[in-house]
Amino acid sequence: MLPILAGKIKRRLLINFRADPEVAQSLIPAPLRVLEQRGAAIVGICLIRLEHIRPKGLPSALGIASENMAHRIAVTYDDKDKVPREAVYIWRRDSNNPLNQLAGGRLFPGVHGAATFNIQEEGQTTELEAKTRNHDGDVHVRGLAGEGENSFASQSFADFAEARDFFARGSCGFSCSADGQKLDGMQLLTPKWEVSPLAVSLANSAFFEDLSKWPKGSLKLDCGLIMRDIEHEWQEMDDVPILS
Numbered sequence: 001m002l003p004i005l006a007g008k009i010k011r012r013l014l015i016n017f018r019a020d021p022e023v024a025q026s027l028i029p030a031p032l033r034v035l036e037q038r039g040a041a042i043v044g045i046c047l048i049r050l051e052h053i054r055p056k057g058l059p060s061a062l063g064i065a066s067e068n069m070a071h072r073i074a075v076t077y078d079d080k081d082k083v084p085r086e087a088v089y090i091w092r093r094d095s096n097n098p099l100n101q102l103a104g105g106r107l108f109p110g111v112h113g114a115a116t117f118n119i120q121e122e123g124q125t126t127e128l129e130a131k132t133r134n135h136d137g138d139v140h141v142r143g144l145a146g147e148g149e150n151s152f153a154s155q156s157f158a159d160f161a162e163a164r165d166f167f168a169r170g171s172c173g174f175s176c177s178a179d180g181q182k183l184d185g186m187q188l189l190t191p192k193w194e195v196s197p198l199a200v201s202l203a204n205s206a207f208f209e210d211l212s213k214w215p216k217g218s219l220k221l222d223c224g225l226i227m228r229d230i231e232h233e234w235q236e237m238d239d240v241p242i243l244s
């Protein structure tokens with residue numbers, strides 16, 4: 001097992017879409033299954049700034065910082081005891097930190113492509129753009145979002161509390177290994193789970209606009225959440241589904 005990594009989530013945006021479940025299922029490996037929420041798959045983009053990342057026990061001053069992006073989907077699977085569990089499957093990760101790009105998929109789970117990020121924060125408004133290129137081509141993400149107690153609206157969740165609890169249960173993340181032969185798993189551990197509503201007025205992703213993957217009409221922007229200044233740990237999972 002790898003050492004537990006500790007650090008701070010400085011900023012984490014979850015931009016979420018409703019997707020056709022059959023289309024989404026065709027894009028994830030068995031035995032993972034789409035976790036439907038009010039008749040839709042929940043897919044999205046996680047844009048996260050991590051700070052002071054280092055092996056647990058080392059001083060925070062020795063940690064690294066990075067801007068990162070993940071394209072993901074909520075899934076369910078059966079654990080080794082055949083008990084259904086919730087998680088997320090990550091199609092791709094991208095980072096601006098060369099160490100993440102070099103070590104991801106080698107020294108720790110999760111292949112990372114190279115990305116550049118342009119993020120502007122003013123008051124409760126965040127404007128961002130991410131550009132990247134790796135093994136499966138260009139991905140550009142643009143978004144404009146604002147925070148506030150009255151900024152939550154969704155077709156997938158009855159209210160903010162239901163959305164908050166749904167995403168809290170998805171703390172385990174799976175992705176294919178560098179050789180594509182198995183799944184790697186990491187779990188996010190936080191002493192507290194605090195998120196706020198995020199009104200997303202613009203969200204464009206070349207990954208989700210790829211018509212060869214997502215036919216026209218199969219995807220619709222739904223809702224957003226934001227997390228700030230949360231101490232956390234990343235831990236490698238030992239109970240990982242076997243690809244079938």
